[in-house]
Amino acid sequence: MSLDDGELRTHVARTEALLSALHDLPDLATRSRALDAVHALVTLYGACLERMLRHTGEDTARALAADELVGHLLLVHELHPDPPATRIRRALADLPGHPGAELAELDGTTARVRVRASGCGSGGCGSTTDGTREQVEAAIAWAAPEVERVELSEDTPASRTTETLIPVEALLRPAALGGGAR
Numbered sequence: 140m141s142l143d144d145g146e147l148r149t150h151v152a153r154t155e156a157l158l159s160a161l162h163d164l165p166d167l168a169t170r171s172r173a174l175d176a177v178h179a180l181v182t183l184y185g186a187c188l189e190r191m192l193r194h195t196g197e198d199t200a201r202a203l204a205a206d207e208l209v210g211h212l213l214l215v216h217e218l219h220p221d222p223p224a225t226r227i228r229r230a231l232a233d234l235p236g237h238p239g240a241e242l243a244e245l246d247g248t249t250a251r252v253r254v255r256a257s258g259c260g261s262g263g264c265g266s267t268t269d270g271t272r273e274q275v276e277a278a279i280a281w282a283a284p285e286v287e288r289v290e291l292s293e294d295t296p297a298s299r300t301t302e303t304l305i306p307v308e309a310l311l312r313p314a315a316l317g318g319g320a321r
Contacts, residue, residue, distance in 0.1 A: 147208055185216035192218055214284055223283040230282035231275065238271045239294070248287040250279055256293040 142150060158177065164170035192200055192213075200220040204210045213219040219226065224245045231240045231252065239255030252275055276289050 144207070151208075181215075185218070188212065188216055188218055211281075223285060226282040227279055227286070230278040234274055234278055238274065240271070240275050243292070245286070248285060249290060250283070250286045250288070251290045251292065252279075253292050253294045 161170060161173045161177065164173065192203075195203070197220065204213055204220050210219065221229075224242060227242045227245065227250055231242060234240060240252050242250060243253045244251040254271060254275065272291055275291060279286050279289050
């Protein structure tokens, strides 16, 4: 059986709906058995995937992880070859329209993302849109489901560093003018 990407997405959505419906089964014993069966099957498939990856090289593992469906399966089984920070940086770089989001820090299950402010001209005025926030949060949830919290900060012109390498005052001191220390 070979499904194209569209058919796969439909199948994934249907599968998620079926799994969610298991929690609504009125009979507690039936619900428990069904959830145990799903858990046993997922554990078995995860063990199979782990064994398959042992027989591949790093390049093959990364190629497999780059496939949308296989990559997500590797995430579910905690077998993805890339660490969360790498996956997050890649996901942010691939955002449509690239809103200038970059991972500032990953602290446990909290990702701190700096987003270039937009909306008031090219320099930004601190008005990151809700759409950008949603895009960033969705990209991180997909790329690194282990991240539980996303904190956004805006990279506005005022927040950018304005340090100069050599302060002007240092250039005007007598030593810099060739007078030497007196």
